[in-house]
Amino acid sequence: MLTRLQDDIVACTRCPRLVAHRERTAIEKRRQYRGDTYWGRPLPGFGDPLARLVIVGLAPAAHGGNRTGRMFTGDSSGEWLARALYQNGFSNQPTSTHRDDGLVLNDAYITAAVRCAPPENKPTREELAACRPYLLRELASLPKGCVVVALGRIAFDAYLASRADAGLPIPTPRPLFSHGALHLLSDGVTLIASYHPSRQNTQTGRLTAPMLTAIFKSARRIIDTPRRET
Helix, strand or coil: CHHHHHHHHHCCCCCHHHHHHHHHHHHHCCHHHCCCCCCCCCCCCEECCCCCEEEEECCCCCCCHHHHCCCCCCCHHHHHHHHHHHHCCCECCCCCCCCCCCCCECCEEEEECCCCCCHHHCCCHHHHHHHHHHHHHHHHCCCCCCEEEEECHHHHHHHHHHHHHCCCCCCCCCCCCCCCCEEECCCCCEEEEECCCCHHHHCCCCCCHHHHHHHHHHHHHHHHCCCCCC
C-alpha cells in the first residue's frame, strides 16, 4: 500500500505553483550545489512501515529534500531532526545528508503536510488541501502509529484536518498548538506539538537542541510504556 502511495505522490502535478517552483529550483540550483542533480519532484514519506512514531513536517526544503530526494535530508532542519531521533533510539545514525547515506529509521516514519517545496516555505490553503489526501492515505497505511509529533503549527493543523477527513473525532475544545504540548486523542493516539527545526527557530533560540531532544524523549517514553487493556 505504501509503495503504491509513494509512486502516486512522486507523479503528482496537482499544484501548478508548486510544480513550477520545485522544477525551477532544480534547474537554477544554489551555488554550493551546482554539481548536484536535484530531485525536483514531490517527496513521499520514508521510514519503518510498522512505526509507532509518525513525524509530520511542513514541506521539503527547496535545497534540502527537493535536492536530495528524501524528507529532512541535506539541510540544517534535517541535521537537527536526525540528531534528536538518534539520541532517542529512533535511527541508526545521527546524520541525514543524502538519500543513500545509510540512514535507517527504527520504529519511526517521517512525512509532511505538503510534498513539494513551496516558495518561501509558505504553502497556500488550497495547496495544503490538495496534498491532504496523501497524508490521509499515509496515516491509514501505518497501522501501528500511536504517537504523532507535529513539527510546527501547519503540520499540527494538517494532521488534525486529516483526522477529521478520516471521520475520527477531534476533541472539544480543539487541541491548541504549543511547544511540548501532549494531546491524548480518542483512538489512543498521542499528538505532540513541537516547534519546527527551521533556521528561523534554531538560530533565534526559539528552539534549542535540548528542547527538540526532549520532544522525542517524551515520544520514546510513551511508546515504551505498556498500555493497560480496557
